[in-house]
Amino acid sequence: MSSPKIPSLGYALLGLLQPKPASGYDLRKIFSSTSMKTYSDSPGAIYPALARLEKQTLIRGTVEQGSGLRRRQVFRLTPKGVAELKHWIVRPITREDVVHSQAEIMLRFAFSEQVLGAEASVALLKSFAAALKPYVQALHQEAQELKSVAPLSGRLAFEAGLRGTECLLQWTRFAMAAYEKEK
Amino acid sequence: MSSPKIPSLGYALLGLLQPKPASGYDLRKIFSSTSMKTYSDSPGAIYPALARLEKQTLIRGTVEQGSGLRRRQVFRLTPKGVAELKHWIVRPITREDVVHSQAEIMLRFAFSEQVLGAEASVALLKSFAAALKPYVQALHQEAQELKSVAPLSGRLAFEAGLRGTECLLQWTRFAMAAYEKEK
């Protein structure tokens, strides 16, 4: 039970390994070349992270060396790893998540369809929207209180955060509509 | 020269101490009670951070104890600290910043007016917009390439990032207009 908490990078690795086994090098290339540049592509981050996941038996690595090929270790999810990934994705979204780890929410959503199917993606969107709505309200209120105090640049910085959050809420509607249309 | 790199939290502390000296406890309260909840309010983060800044002679702490008051250390910026803060704020904004540390850009902007005046804030906004424009273009292009490959949830997650960035670009225009109107 209650395995030691897995950091974002760990889940990113699990999610990437789910559809297709890959080596550490493959994963680094994904991080450095695609839109997932927010995650570190440094070997000092990825190889230890893979080692931790393997120690928790969430993934298993097998050394490939058919006919003089250079050594290359390919990792795949174990059933336990698949379960952990699913469990992480379906967790309801809290205010905490919205404030401190929006990037992780998006990561969960990005993987949701492959791992659990479209219904799970829609459910996540609903949970996200439900958490966002009162948060936007609270931000509006805080903006009112800030109005007379801070210098203009401070108020504008706050406004940027508010707009970004509203933008995200709009996006959840857009995304739900996209799933509607698909059916 | 070239002092050891200061992390985001360090600059947040410098920025907060600039208009008004404060104790570690005051700073923690600011982090936990205002919109700066993204920064850690844990003593294990803040007190060591203050100690580092003091060792670099960017701030100086003085123990207040007028008439049997409980011990309370108040920190203020040194001239070197003010210079470091200014230098950090005026640094031109790079693609790197936009991709990996948007929060820090907003922090720089939030402090800019108090520390350097409205012209500096406007200059920062221009630099930000200039970095955002080509980035949005690049994201659009990447979105095109993604179109046929990823599952819907993956494409939508990407779309969320794209929209957020566009939203930020719009905000820069809004903010510049706000400064225009103020004059």
Added chain:
DNA sequence: TATGACATGTAATCTGTTACATGATTAG
């Protein structure tokens, strides 16, 4: 006198960064 808020810190642990080290294979 006991509770809770004020106020400051430390220690263990975890993760990530940076930089280095190693060696195989392929292209020029």
Added chain:
DNA sequence: CTAATCATGTAACAGATTACATGTCATA
């Protein structure tokens, strides 16, 4: 042959989290 790329890792260090430790002051 040599340079670049493939592929894997390690070691030193910095910073954050969590939990704990300590003591003061006000109030009920």
